[in-house]
Amino acid sequence: MDSKSATIIASAAYLPPKRVENSHFETYLNTSDSWIYERTGIKERRWAENDVKASDMGLIAAKEALKKAQIDPKEVDLILVATMTPDQPLPSTAAIIQSKLEGCRAPAMDISAACSGYLYGLSVAKAFIESGMYATILLIGCEKMTQVLDPEDRSTVILFGDGAGASVIKKGGSGLRIDRVVLGLDGNLAGSLCIPNGKKMQMSGQEIFKTAIQKGVEIIELLMEQEMLSMNDIRYILFHQANIRIMQNIQKRLLIPEEKVPTTIGYTANTSAASIPILLQSIPHEKNHRYMSVAFGAGFTYAGAVFTSL
Numbered sequence: 001m002d003s004k005s006a007t008i009i010a011s012a013a014y015l016p017p018k019r020v021e022n023s024h025f026e027t028y029l030n031t032s033d034s035w036i037y038e039r040t041g042i043k044e045r046r047w048a049e050n051d052v053k054a055s056d057m058g059l060i061a062a063k064e065a066l067k068k069a070q071i072d073p074k075e076v077d078l079i080l081v082a083t084m085t086p087d088q089p090l091p092s093t094a095a096i097i098q099s100k101l102e103g104c105r106a107p108a109m110d111i112s113a114a115c116s117g118y119l120y121g122l123s124v125a126k127a128f129i130e131s132g133m134y135a136t137i138l139l140i141g142c143e144k145m146t147q148v149l150d151p152e153d154r155s156t157v158i159l160f161g162d163g164a165g166a167s168v169i170k171k172g173g174s175g176l177r178i179d180r181v182v183l184g185l186d187g188n189l190a191g192s193l194c195i196p197n198g199k200k201m202q203m204s205g206q207e208i209f210k211t212a213i214q215k216g217v218e219i220i221e222l223l224m225e226q227e228m229l230s231m232n233d234i235r236y237i238l239f240h241q242a243n244i245r246i247m248q249n250i251q252k253r254l255l256i257p258e259e260k261v262p263t264t265i266g267y268t269a270n271t272s273a274a275s276i277p278i279l280l281q282s283i284p285h286e287k288n289h290r291y292m293s294v295a296f297g298a299g300f301t302y303a304g305a306v307f308t309s310l
């Protein structure tokens with residue numbers, strides 16, 4: 001690893017102001033605050049207003065990340081937007097964000113890998129930067145999950161929230177050096193979590209729950225082997241925030257101490273591709289540590305990454 005490695009030099013997150021507590025669902029569904037909290041670890045989530053789209057939230061996070069990185073939008077070479085809730089089928093959400101980033105003329109594209117989208121995007125950014133094709137990449141994860149949820153489906157509507165996160169990635173520098181990214185997909189499970197045309201989200205909760213634990217364990221073991229790491233070498237494992245019980249199951253199987261697993265699930269719920277950059281923003285930056293990140297989602301996609309904090 002050297003100064004040629006792609007590095008996240010700044011990140012930012014945005015959560016819409018409207019807080020929705022579990023008690024909201026008690027008013028019209030056969031559910032309870034205690035059922036939701038005990039099964040998922042979620043207490044509340046943020047919902048965007050009707051006229052706010054994924055691109056609006058992504059744009060706010062992107063501008064903040066660029067400001068932190070002291071990068072002018074003109075300097076961005078490529079915009080990647082991970083989302084499963086695009087504003088509309090065409091043009092891409094990435095194109096819409098580019099049009100609102102003053103002075104930015106970068107090519108832009110969406111990445112559709114559901115809740116693994118941010119790590120899938122990170123792998124694309126790493127490859128482009130380390131090949132020398134681009135110097136500065138803006139990676140955004142933004143989701144308006146409320147647009148794809150059936151408010152009457154108690155098994156899905158309670159699980160998700162709206163929000164956005166963004167990262168600026170460059171060669172070298174201080175921040176989070178991206179040492180390795182691994183990607184995976186089991187297409188046989190494509191029907192377990194899907195949004196058929198014209199319909200709202202459909203999910204086979206138990207199948208997703210079981211597979212997320214199995215793949216999460218596999219990815220962590222694989223990354224530890226590839227990077228020759230023991231659990232003691234890892235400062236944080238940044239899990240995609242889907243369900244506290246998925247994280248706890250993986251922690252138990254791999255003997256991961258609680259202090260290595262920061263969470264936002266209690267107040268964000270599952271924000272899909274935005275969840276990892278939002279989580280990243282919630283922890284202090286500590287230099288000279290190894291971090292790991294693990295994500296899984298519809299597809300069934302899964303991904304992992306190892307970083308060095310510099």
Ligand code: COA
Pocket residue numbers: 030031032035036039040115154155156158159203205206208209242243270296297298
């Ligand atoms: N309130 C009360 N009861 C609910 C409920 C809710 N919000 N949602 C589902 N139930 C009911 C089910 O209808 C079922 O009732 P039944 O026994 O009468 O059929 C019962 O609770 C048990 O359902 P089950 O699916 O076994 O519950 P669970 O312990 O697996 O928890 C999930 C359900 C959805 C919380 C859990 O499966 C889960 O989190 N799965 C992963 C989902 C996920 O993370 N998706 C995104 C991946 S990125």
